[in-house]
Amino acid sequence: MKIDLNQLNDSHFGISTPDPLRFAFNKKSSPHAGGMSEPVKSEDRAKVFQQITSNAVAKSHKRCLYIHIPFCRVRCTFCNFFQNAASRKLVDDYFEALLLEIKLKSQLEWTQSGLFHAVYIGGGTPTDLSPDQVERLGNAIHGSFPLSTDCEITLEGRTNRFTDEMFEKALAGGFNRFSFGVQSFNTQVRRSAKRLDDREVVLERVASLSATDxxxxxxxxxxxxxxxTLEVFEQDLSDFMATGAHGVDLYQLVVGGTAPMLNMVEKGRIPPPATTPDKASMYEFGVNFMRKHHIKQLSVNHWARDNRERSQYNSLAKTYAEVLPIGCGAGGNIGGYGLMHHRSLETYMTAIKNGDSTVAMMVKQGPNEFINAALKVGFDSGVVRRSELPAFKGSDTFDLLTPLFQVWQSRGLVELERDYLVLTLAGSFWVVTLAQSAIEAMNTLNKPNVMHSHKSQHSDNKSFAKVAR
Ligand SMILES: C[S@@+](CC[C@H](N)C(=O)[O-])C[C@H]1O[C@@H](n2cnc3c(N)ncnc32)[C@H](O)[C@@H]1O
Ligand code: SF4
Incomplete structure (x- = not known):
């Protein structure tokens, strides 16, 4: 058995260039890699959902809970995740619907049959909930789901309006990790991207929250x-250090879809975002900066200042861990099926009111899903380990992929060791493209015509998304 390199091309191999970091591929097209899947017909979804959630399954699988808050007070110009403008009434009504869904989903036999190791409240902007709602949400999670003793419970959001009162109530509700989108500390960059608050305000807030420990x-x-510019980015990194924040994600800007920035650039109102080669240089700068300051690298784009930061959700949700989605626009996967909830707020609210299913889309994950998940974990960590890849029909997956790995090595994207594939700096920058190419290479071993490729597994940020990210 062999992967068929003839079915692949330079968009999988990368071109041969003396500067693979900047030029191996054209540009990053999708935020996440994803495998093949087969849509479940709408009339079958309820039955399938009932099947996969009524059985208590093997407890060895780790689980995550993803809860989506689809509101932002102001839309940032670059963002592809925006869903609804927040108003108190909309948020309050949504919050009550969410509590109802939490109650219903927590009563499923599946939910009570295993431990949840990470919970992520993502958006949108979860910190646009009120302080009381944040505390109630934390209490509802603790009261409804079997959580592991070291369960990571993250509240995502912005520092704007994240008051001391909200922080205290979040802690009282059991949140034990906070992820704030800063994007840049620079006031000109922030204003042009329609971020709330100027540099000093954000710097001070991140610093004071971090200092509480x-x-x-x-x-x-x-x-x-x-x-x-590169100079501004350098200052952003120094600012991160100065705040004392415990961890940082560095994300390459990828603007697509309906993000307002493209239109603003077209009309000449703001300068264009950086080109891909420029972003590659910024990534290089970021990696070297972290190295220089001995900050521990947890994945290709995440760094931790201390051992307290584990980034459990991000690593688990990209693996074989199952993700229970809750809320409008949430996505996840259970029992070999990918689930995506209604994105329209109205449809979601009506479904909850009528006791209907919140699932808008369901796919049966392809036969390679375990291998794909293991590949994504490996690529995301910067090292693909032979021992971590499940076998494909009795064959060693690492061996099967070696012809592709050899091409990448000749193009400066990886270093191939006997049992490990180690990404170079260039490979780390192009990580999603490499992971996607490996998945597509494995697909050449399956019958080609039955399934549809879908790119990402986690909605919005981290499910059909997220997946921050
Ligand atoms: C779904 S957003 C939620 C964060 C929060 N609402 C905020 O305003 O910071 C999560 C993260 O996705 C990242 N993100 C948003 N738009 C992006 C884009 N166009 N390209 C790359 N990353 C993006 C940002 O870094 C952001 O912090
Ligand atoms: S970056 Fe955050 S606040 Fe801004 S539009 Fe996106 S989700 Fe909303």
Whole structure:
């Protein structure tokens, strides 16, 4: 058995160039890699959902819970995740519907049959809930789901309006990790991206929250925004250090879909975002900066200042862990099926009111899903380990992929060791493209025509998404 290199091309191999970091591929097209899947017909979804959630299954699988808050007070120009403008009434009504869904989903036999190791409240902007709602949400999670003793419970959001009162109530509700989107500290960059608050305000808030040492404070930084030159990015990284925040994600800006930035650039109102080669240089700068300051690298784009930051959700949700989705626009996967909830707020609210299913889309994951998940974990960590890849029909998956790995090695994207594939800096920058190519290479071993490729597994941020990210 062999993967068929003839079915692949330079978009999988990368071109041969003396500068693979900047030029191996054209550009990053999708935020996440994903495998093949087969849509479940709408009339069959309820039955399948009942099947996969009524059985108590083997407890060895780790589980995550993803709860989506689909509101933001202001839409950032670069963002592909925006769903609804927040108003108190909309948020309050949604919150009550969410509590109802939590109650219903927590009563499923499947839910009570195993432990949840990570919970992520993502958005949108979960910190646009009120302080009381944040505490009630935390209490509802603790009261409804079997959580592991070291369960990581993350609240995502922004520092704007994240008051001391909200922090205290979040801690009282059992949240033990906070992830704030900063994107850039630079005021000009922030204003042009329609971020709330100027540099000093954000710097001070991240610093004061971090100084409490109550819980890990993590920030997201983007690279490649309009006005964000390499010098500005360098200052962003120094600012991260100065705040004392416990961890940082560095995300390459990828603007697509309906994000307002493209239109603004077209009209000449703001300069264009960085080109891909420029973003590659920024990534290189970021990696070297972290190295210089001996900050521990947890994955190709996430760094931790101390051992308290574990980034459990991000690593688990990308693996074979099952993810129970809750809320409008949430996505996840259970029992070999991918699930995506209604994205329209109205449809979601009506479904909850009428006791109907919240699932808008369901797919049966393909036969390679376990291998794909293991590949994604490996690529995301920067090292693909032979021992971590499940066998494909009795053959060693690492061996099967070796012809592709050899091409990448000749193009400066990886270093191939006997049992390990180690990404170079260039490979780390192009990680999603490499993971996707490996998955597609494995697909050449399956019958080609039955399934449809779907790119990402986690909605919005991390499920059919997320997946932050
Ligand atoms: C779904 S957002 C939620 C964060 C929060 N609402 C905020 O405003 O910071 C999660 C993260 O996705 C990242 N993100 C958003 N738009 C992006 C884009 N166009 N390209 C790359 N990353 C993006 C940002 O770093 C952001 O912090
Ligand atoms: S970056 Fe955050 S606040 Fe801004 S539009 Fe996206 S989800 Fe909303």
């Amino acid at each position: 109550e819980a890990p404070i993590i920030i997201d930084l983007l690279y490649g925004l309009p006005y964000q």
